[in-house]
Amino acid sequence: MAARKDKSQSKAAAGIDARPWIEKYRPKTLDEVSSQEEVVQVLKRSMDTANLPHLLFYGNPGTGKTSTILALCKELYGPEVYKSRVLELNASDERGIDVIRDKVKNFARVQVSAAHSTTTTLPTHRPPPPYKIVILDEADSMTSDAQSALRRTMEQYSRITRFCLVCNYVSRIIEPLASRCAKFRFAPLPSSSLLARLTHVAAVEHVPISPEALATLVEVSEGDLRRGMTFLQSCARMKGAGGGGGGEGVEAAAGGAEVLPEDVYEVAATPPGRVLDGLLESCKSKRFDRIENTVTEIVAEGWSVAGLLQQITDRLLTSPHTTSVQKAELALQLSDCDKALTDGADEHLQLLNLASRMSAIGVTA
Amino acid sequence: MSGGLWVDKYRPRSLDKLDHVPQLSQRLKQLAASEDFPHLLFYGPSGAGKKTRIVATMREIYGPGVEKLKIDQRVTTTPSGRKVDVSIVSSNYHLELTPSDVGVFDRVIVQELIKEVAQTQQVDSNAKHKFKVVVLNEADYLSREAQQALRRTMEKYTSNVRIILCANSTSKIIAPIRSRCLLIRVPAPEITEIANTLTKIAKKEAASVQPDYIQRIAEKCGRNLRKAILMLEMGVAEGAQTSQSKDVPFFDWEVFIKATAREIISEQTPQKLLQVRQRLYELLTKCIPAEIILKTLAFELAHMVDGELKPDVIAMAAFAEHRLRQGNKAIFHLEGFVARFMATYKSFLIQVLGV
Numbered sequence: 001m002a003a004r005k006d007k008s009q010s011k012a013a014a015g016i017d018a019r020p021w022i023e024k025y026r027p028k029t030l031d032e033v034s035s036q037e038e039v040v041q042v043l044k045r046s047m048d049t050a051n052l053p054h055l056l057f058y059g060n061p062g063t064g065k066t067s068t069i070l071a072l073c074k075e076l077y078g079p080e081v082y083k084s085r086v087l088e089l090n091a092s093d094e095r096g097i098d099v100i101r102d103k104v105k106n107f108a109r110v111q112v113s114a115a116h117s118t119t120t121t122l123p124t125h126r127p128p129p130p131y132k133i134v135i136l137d138e139a140d141s142m143t144s145d146a147q148s149a150l151r152r153t154m155e156q157y158s159r160i161t162r163f164c165l166v167c168n169y170v171s172r173i174i175e176p177l178a179s180r181c182a183k184f185r186f187a188p189l190p191s192s193s194l195l196a197r198l199t200h201v202a203a204v205e206h207v208p209i210s211p212e213a214l215a216t217l218v219e220v221s222e223g224d225l226r227r228g229m230t231f232l233q234s235c236a237r238m239k240g241a242g243g244g245g246g247g248e249g250v251e252a253a254a255g256g257a258e259v260l261p262e263d264v265y266e267v268a269a270t271p272p273g274r275v276l277d278g279l280l281e282s283c284k285s286k287r288f289d290r291i292e293n294t295v296t297e298i299v300a301e302g303w304s305v306a307g308l309l310q311q312i313t314d315r316l317l318t319s320p321h322t323t324s325v326q327k328a329e330l331a332l333q334l335s336d337c338d339k340a341l342t343d344g345a346d347e348h349l350q351l352l353n354l355a356s357r358m359s360a361i362g363v364t365a
Numbered sequence: 366m367s368g369g370l371w372v373d374k375y376r377p378r379s380l381d382k383l384d385h386v387p388q389l390s391q392r393l394k395q396l397a398a399s400e401d402f403p404h405l406l407f408y409g410p411s412g413a414g415k416k417t418r419i420v421a422t423m424r425e426i427y428g429p430g431v432e433k434l435k436i437d438q439r440v441t442t443t444p445s446g447r448k449v450d451v452s453i454v455s456s457n458y459h460l461e462l463t464p465s466d467v468g469v470f471d472r473v474i475v476q477e478l479i480k481e482v483a484q485t486q487q488v489d490s491n492a493k494h495k496f497k498v499v500v501l502n503e504a505d506y507l508s509r510e511a512q513q514a515l516r517r518t519m520e521k522y523t524s525n526v527r528i529i530l531c532a533n534s535t536s537k538i539i540a541p542i543r544s545r546c547l548l549i550r551v552p553a554p555e556i557t558e559i560a561n562t563l564t565k566i567a568k569k570e571a572a573s574v575q576p577d578y579i580q581r582i583a584e585k586c587g588r589n590l591r592k593a594i595l596m597l598e599m600g601v602a603e604g605a606q607t608s609q610s611k612d613v614p615f616f617d618w619e620v621f622i623k624a625t626a627r628e629i630i631s632e633q634t635p636q637k638l639l640q641v642r643q644r645l646y647e648l649l650t651k652c653i654p655a656e657i658i659l660k661t662l663a664f665e666l667a668h669m670v671d672g673e674l675k676p677d678v679i680a681m682a683a684f685a686e687h688r689l690r691q692g693n694k695a696i697f698h699l700e701g702f703v704a705r706f707m708a709t710y711k712s713f714l715i716q717v718l719g720v
Binding site: 226227230234237238239266267268269287288292296299300301302303304305306307340341342343344345346347348349350352353356357359360 | 392395396399401403408409410413505506533534535536537543544545547548550551552553587588656660663667672675676679680682683686687690691
């Protein structure tokens with residue numbers, strides 16, 4: 001929360017709205033949340049009855065977990081009461097048992113003042129509900145001690161305070177906490193919603209982008225809207241379009257060239273399909289010197305090997321020409337290679353090893 | 366502009382003078398001109414010109430003022446009371462450091478130093494932009510904690526500071542950092558491009574070098590321009606202009622590793638292993654990085670053995686190199702690789718020759 005606030009303030013001083021688009025286009029109401037209909041429906045109903053359970057949101061990155069809870073809070077409280085009623089903790093900065101014991105507990109036990117509840121009117125014409133909300137973002141990176149410390153706090157002050165835990169992996173939340181919450185799974189966004197949202201933003205920001213490039217964008221973002229947005233903005237910057245970012249500056253559009261699929265690949269650090277084709281082709285030949293040449297070429301071109309691994313996975317694991325046994329062997333090799341790369345091993349050697357193994361397994365795309 | 370290695374002497378100073386990937390220079394120019402300059406992450410193989418491009422981009426942003434450099438030593442204290450000092454190259458507009466120099470304490474550097482810069486505003490009122498630039502070299506060697514710490518700094522102080530990261534690969538950069546930067550891939554130059562650059566330099570140095578000599582250097586340098594220029598300078602110093610059939614010069618350590626590989630192939634016995642250990646130690650004491658020794662050795666061996674053994678050699682090398690990065694003592698892994706290779710090769714020979 002603090003980080004976000006600082007940023008928007010300093011940006012306001014600079015005069016232009018140069019916030020990253022992911023912040024700029026964060027949904028302000030529940031209706032604006034892309035996809036996730038079921039979750040939104042449940043939340044809306046609980047808004048009407050002013051009865052909200054503790055929440056646990058989990059799902060892949062960029063599926064709108066944080067956006068949904070922020071939008072809900074905004075709708076519940078409106079801008080004035082928001083600050084005094086919502087505590088947002090980004091667990092990756094301030095974790096640990098002390099924070100739970102002091103900050104969260106102190107916030108949770110203070111009664112809601114009735115003053116605002118009667119005076120402020122919200123756009124929804126509903127008085128703010130008589131409880132506060134604590135949002136624990138990235139809750140899966142909290143230590144289990146800190147999570148345990150939360151158990152009793154959650155129950156004790158449940159009359160005044162509701163908790164919302166947001167995490168990627170529900171398995172990292174200790175069972176006693178998980179059982180106290182209503183769980184909501186956020187599925188990866190379907191391509192249609194991604195496409196709709198990205199098209200909308202591209203239009204508002206005057207980014208000239210070809211339909212193929214949009215399709216590529218959807219493909220590389222893999223159901224993660226935040227990635228999609230960031231890539232779109234990077235493309236726009238690279239092409240010099242929509243720089244002012246006001247939405248009003250029509251002439252900004254004239255400055256930039258059209259965004260093409262290659263640019264998207266470039267920004268996403270994903271090698272284009274032809275690189276993979278070349279690699280598979282040389283694997284098929286089963287000649288070591290040829291594989292070596294291709295791999296040397298790929299490394300010299302500077303393509304990201306991690307990106308290539310992802311592509312190999314996508315391509316070969318769905319390939320109809322590969323048998324299940326081959327796929328299993330391949331998956332083992334891929335995971336070994338990925339582990340080694342993450343540990344910082346040399347890309348050249350690892351990729352060459354993987355390619356020669358692939359050739360031995362005999363996969364064909 | 367006289368003296369110094371040719372590599373430094375002929376380093377292009379502006380984006381226009383860069384020879385290869387002109388589209389990239391064009392893009393960087395556009396970025397430098399725009400108000401909204403993002404954080405950048407340059408990645409590509411070594412000797413492709415990442416650093417040259419970074420310097421040229423900063424010159425494009427701030428003008429020649431960025432070339433007035435000074436070097437400082439900064440001392441920061443870790444929470445455990447240990448003093449860490451790091452050298453910083455800086456100008457009025459930018460600051461350049463290699464946090465991975467201090468090993469596990471890089472987080473402190475990122476937290477303290479970069480934050481300090483990030484919190485102060487640009488002093489020079491004539492400056493074109495309000496922000497300063499921090500260049501972090503070897504970003505892929507930053508520890509995970511340091512990267513996490515950087516993540517918040519990058520968000521929080523965007524108005525005062527832009528961060529340019531320079532890395533060999535993106536695999537080790539955590540996703541949140543990657544998604545905050547504009548990724549810029551710098552591919553290695555093509556062989557013909559290297560040859561052109563070498564010809565230009567040779568002409569300026571008034572060294573009459575045969576075209577096919579230059580061509581051979583360009584092919585042998587592994588598309589690493591820095592290495593190519595060094596090789597050319599070495600070759601000229603050795604008098605390449607007189608005798609045209611002279612071999613392309615190799616670095617001493619390369620020749621040495623090649624010889625080592627030949628020895629390993631010639632005999633696979635415990636005695637030989639001891640001799641090889643001597644040689645490996647010699648390389649290590651000459652400050653040749655263990656990863657490079659292993660890689661060069663592996664490729665040499667792979668070229669010398671039979672076709673069906675090649676994938677095994679690479680697999681062994683990949684395994685040993687991975688261990689090497691995680692471990693502390695390089696000699697164990699190097700020797701382990703050699704021993705394993707010897708065993709595999711020997712049993713292969715026995716099988717084939719039917720002894």
